[in-house]
Amino acid sequence: GAGVSQSPSNKVTEKGKDVELRCDPISGHTALYWYRQSLGQGLEFLIYFQGNSAPDKSGLPSDRFSAERTGGSVSTLTIQRTQQEDSAVYLCASSLGTGTDTQYFGPGTRLTVL
Amino acid sequence: GDSVTQMEGPVTLSEEAFLTINCTYTATGYPSLFWYVQYPGEGLQLLLKATKADDKGSNKGFEATYRKETTSFHLEKGSVQVSDSAVYFCALSDRNSGYSTLTFGKGTMLLVSP
Numbered sequence: 001g002a003g004v005s006q007s008p009s010n011k012v013t014e015k016g017k018d019v020e021l022r023c024d025p026i027s028g029h030t031a032l033y034w035y036r037q038s039l040g041q042g043l044e045f046l047i048y049f050q051g052n053s054a055p056d057k058s059g060l061p062s063d064r065f066s067a068e069r070t071g072g073s074v075s076t077l078t079i080q081r082t083q084q085e086d087s088a089v090y091l092c093a094s095s096l097g098t099g100t101d102t103q104y105f106g107p108g109t110r111l112t113v114l
Numbered sequence: 115g116d117s118v119t120q121m122e123g124p125v126t127l128s129e130e131a132f133l134t135i136n137c138t139y140t141a142t143g144y145p146s147l148f149w150y151v152q153y154p155g156e157g158l159q160l161l162l163k164a165t166k167a168d169d170k171g172s173n174k175g176f177e178a179t180y181r182k183e184t185t186s187f188h189l190e191k192g193s194v195q196v197s198d199s200a201v202y203f204c205a206l207s208d209r210n211s212g213y214s215t216l217t218f219g220k221g222t223m224l225l226v227s228p
Contacts, residue, residue: 004157033215043203043218056215091158103216105150105158 002026004106006092012112013082021077021109025094032075033095033103034067038088046090049075050097082113116141120204120219127194127226135189135222137178137204145208147171147180147187148216152201161189161202194226 005024013019025032034046045059049069060066064082069075079086089110093103121136139145149161149171162171167182176191187204204219 031214035216035218042220043205043216045215045217048215050214059215093158102160102163104160107157 004092004094004104006090006106006109008109009107010110010112012114014114015084016081018078018080019082019111021079021090021111023075023077023092023094023106025073025075025092026104027073029094029096029104030072031095031097031101031103032069033093034075034077035091035093036088037091037108041088043091046077079111082111084113087111087113116145116206116208116217118204118206118217118219120202120222123201123221123223125222125224127224129196129226129228130193131226133189133191133194133198133224135202135204135224137187137189137219139185139187139204139206141185141206141208141217143208144182145206147178148205148207149176149178149187149189150203150205150218152203152221154200158203194224196226196228199224199226 007022030051032049037043047067048056064080067077089108091108093105095101095103117140119138146165148163150158151161162173164171164180170179178187178189201221201223203221205216
């Protein structure tokens with residue numbers, strides 16, 4: 001079956017603009033995660049959705065970052081008033097449940113803020 | 115908080131050489147431990163995992179043993195191939211996150227020459 005997909009694959013934006021990144025998880029996976037991969041910080045957890053529970057937002061770096069998950073499936077990560085330090089690869093992953101279930105990662109969206 | 119420390123790369127080897135990539139961790143309680151691999155131009159893939167002390171994870175000739183006494187999860191392979199060239203990430207999840215979100219090391223690049 002299809003894996004995790006993300007769009008766009010690349011996004012170039014100007015400082016101060018808002019961007020939306022999309023993630024389509026594997027069908028039937030109840031858990032969805034966003035991570036950020038940057039040169040200076042490595043891979044960092046951002047936010048986690050599990051079913052209909054309130055999301056775990058403990059990794060979001062500032063209030064400019066938000067995410068939603070509609071209908072328990074597709075998720076959108078929004079970054080408002082982008083800054084140059086937001087430049088990174090944003091990775092989405094999904095898993096069947098939680099615990100030790102394997103997380104399957106998408107190919108990522110490379111965001112460049114000029 | 116949780117943390118994962120990996121040896122810095124790049125690790126440069128000739129084909130058929132023995133590989134060790136060191137990984138140590140700091141976590142609360144008994145974390146689950148993972149190795150992920152990122153091949154050039156591709157997304158993260160789970161390579162192997164171990165969920166309790168003394169467990170050995172293995173896949174594609176790679177092995178890692180969960181050592182609680184040394185808080186380590188070193189990755190080994192007896193004979194590397196050019197196709198193993200990639201970035202390897204050690205990661206953990208623990209009860210603080212409901213064994214859900216992953217904490218990653220900074221990654222170790224492996225370069226294998228013919």
